[in-house]
Amino acid sequence: MARRKKIYEGKAKTLYEGPEPGTIVQYFKDDATAFNAEKRDVIEGKGVLNNLLSEYFMMGLNNIGVPTHFLKRLNMREQLVRACEIIPLEVVVRNYAAGSMSKRLGIDEGTQLPRPIIEYYYKDDKLGDPLITEEHIAAFGWASQQDMDDILSLALRVNDFLSGVMFGVGIRLIDFKIEIGRVYDGDFQRLVVADEISPDSCRLWDIETNQKLDKDVFRRDLGNLTDAYSEVARRLGVMPKNAATPIKPTLIN
Numbered sequence: 677m678a679r680r681k682k683i684y685e686g687k688a689k690t691l692y693e694g695p696e697p698g699t700i701v702q703y704f705k706d707d708a709t710a711f712n713a714e715k716r717d718v719i720e721g722k723g724v725l726n727n728l729l730s731e732y733f734m735m736g737l738n739n740i741g742v743p744t745h746f747l748k749r750l751n752m753r754e755q756l757v758r759a760c761e762i763i764p765l766e767v768v769v770r771n772y773a774a775g776s777m778s779k780r781l782g783i784d785e786g787t788q789l790p791r792p793i794i795e796y797y798y799k800d801d802k803l804g805d806p807l808i809t810e811e812h813i814a815a816f817g818w819a820s821q822q823d824m825d826d827i828l829s830l831a832l833r834v835n836d837f838l839s840g841v842m843f844g845v846g847i848r849l850i851d852f853k854i855e856i857g858r859v860y861d862g863d864f865q866r867l868v869v870a871d872e873i874s875p876d877s878c879r880l881w882d883i884e885t886n887q888k889l890d891k892d893v894f895r896r897d898l899g900n901l902t903d904a905y906s907e908v909a910r911r912l913g914v915m916p917k918n919a920a921t922p923i924k925p926t927l928i929n
């Protein structure tokens with residue numbers, strides 16, 4: 677394959693210029709990081725699983741009319757997406773208390789919230805992605821009021837979709853993070869769900885046992901991360917046929 681131009685290398689993915697203008701190839705790495713990259717490891721097979729799972733969720737969203745940047749999966753580690761301008765926010769939706777919210781507000785992990793709660797974090801690794809309010813977003817011009825209305829609506833639709841899909845396979849969606857991109861069709865701008873949706877960016881607990889099937893397995897040393905992600909993929913039917921064991925990464929050119 678011809679050498680491609682690398683656009684950006686992040687913690688879990690590398691972005692390359694796509695074959696057509698306005699497209700990008702997302703390559704899913706096996707690298708896992710937590711606590712602002714203070715804890716890191718390489719988890720064999722994670723990139724393949726996240727590529728397949730993110731495809732599954734993004735396609736599902738596209739199919740119900742929630743716009744995403746996803747175009748198609750290219751191979752076991754890469755997908756083609758629309759180039760977009762990422763709004764510098766991490767949009768977190770919570771259905772149950774966990775993680776930083778439990779710590780900040782002293783609420784036991786797993787406590788059901790009275791309604792979904794949306795939080796915004798400013799995407800800046802150097803600052804450790806601080807929690808911000810809509811006041812900051814408006815004052816610093818990170819997004820307009822119209823954008824914020826659209827982001828809220830997208831976040832809630834993603835939440836309903838993901839919660840339902842996960843509930844169907846016996847998994848509780850505790851919380852998740854999405855990123856939003858701007859795409860331009862001529863002069864017209866619209867917002868799409870971008871980046872990835874995978875167990876790296878969600879909290880997923882088995883409904884019966886509360887077993888964690890997400891990145892907390894890595895953050896908190898609870899066992900084998902690939903096994904946890906494989907279980908999610910298996911339940912959703914996105915493992916390649918005959919893959920009884922975790923998918924091994926394939927060599928790509």
Ligand code: UDP
Nearest residue numbers: 768774775776777851852853876877878879
């Ligand atoms: N999350 C993420 N990337 C981040 C921070 C959080 O994908 O940089 C996800 C995380 O996996 C969880 C949700 O957002 O599903 C809420 O995370 P929280 O604020 O509780 O932070 P954490 O406890 O993970 O530091």
